[in-house]
């Protein structure tokens with residue numbers, strides 16, 4: 001071997017040897033812990049329950065029922081095999097016309113029929129993952145940036161940055177106003193980037209939000225549209241969770257509706273990312289969509305789609321399924337209903353355990369507030385708590401830091417990737433965990449009171465003030481004479 005290639009770093013590209021993929025983040029670590037010891041009701045009842053995966057497994061029975069009734073939709077059945085040759089040979093990157101038509105119609109239905117999509121603007125990609133990267137390639141040069149409100153989907157660090165060299169600049173959103181995307185936060189992020197000599201090419205929003213599980217209201221969306229117009233930068237809206245919004249108010253509003261309203265907007269700046277991974281529950285099919293109002297972007301993205309085409313077999317199946325109006329209407333109604341019920345039951349279960357979540361009616365997860373359990377307000381404390389949850393409670397939830405949340409103590413918990421019984425097991429583990437914490441708390445308080453009495457401290461604190469004092473010692477000081485926070489056993 002030549003001397004200069006002995007070092008792997010020189011033999012391979014920087015991309016191959018670097019960590020741009022982000023596989024080392026806790027978000028992925030949780031998956032690894034699950035893979036080592038996955039829960040099974042009979043074979044591994046003490047295994048880790050996967051609550052870090054935003055999958056929608058609640059409606060497979062409806063899909064299977066449709067497949068049984070429509071065997072010709074598959075080119076691998078006696079009823080559909082006639083189509084095999086045609087589909088196996090077709091490789092045009094425009095995609096099957098019937099596929100694009102069915103997708104455009106489906107996207108309209110998902111948005112309540114309030115807006116129409118043009119099949120000629122539907123571009124395929126390998127899931128929303130591929131769609132995000134395609135957008136970055138079409139809109140920015142290496143070194144340019146997109147603004148992204150925090151907390152955001154952990155995969156964006158990979159999808160938008162890794163192979164494109166594009167940067168993400170954080171727009172800081174906070175819990176004090178339910179993580180709202182404010183004009184001042186957008187302005188601050190934009191100005192910071194400018195000061196650092198970073199060219200901002202766009203703003204990426206996720207609506208409904210992953211990980212927050214809520215949606216943007218009309219006023220916020222209008223504010224965002226006017227902000228990007230003012231700055232003349234692009235707006236990329238990831239609407240991958242559009243059909244997960246429950247039927248009770250507020251309703252999901254797509255950017256496609258907002259730009260139809262009486263609002264000044266250069267449509268060349270507006271782009272939507274979509275996929276069937278969440279709304280239909282088909283992440284394995286890799287059906288991703290770029291929908292742009294900009295002709296040049298449609299053109300370029302279409303050519304780029306050669307790198308992430310959806311197989312014609314899948315296009316054929318999806319075209320048949322999504323052009324069945326009766327099925328789609330029933331599926332969307334049932335799916336919303338089931339997600340809504342699951343969300344409600346899960347949130348109620350958490351509330352009974354003493355845990356609250358951010359208000360929201362969308363997504364396949366909730367944004368759980370465990371700030372009270374941190375021994376101090378640091379990300380180290382968040383990681384410590386996360387390790388307890390994964391190693392002892394045996395639940396793979398995702399810490400807020402992996403979504404770049406700037407406040408420690410928030411966790412994303414997915415609820416639609418399991419059956420009802422598994423969810424109940426998860427809830428009962430959480431409940432037990434919270435009870436243990438309360439018991440330990442009580443013991444610590446008693447111990448502390450005893451210590452106080454022994455020291456004959458002549459303090460006349462009211463009972464409430466004693467509690468406050470103890471709690472502040474427990475939750476704030478790592479150097480407290482009281483044993484380390486009982487809420488988080490000091491283990492790594």
Ligand SMILES: Cc1ncc(COP(=O)(O)O)c(C=O)c1O
Nearest residue numbers: 127128129153210240275277283
């Ligand atoms: C907001 C968001 N965008 C994109 C993706 C990637 O989706 P896909 O499986 O279609 O690539 C996900 C997956 O979790 C997501 O949550």
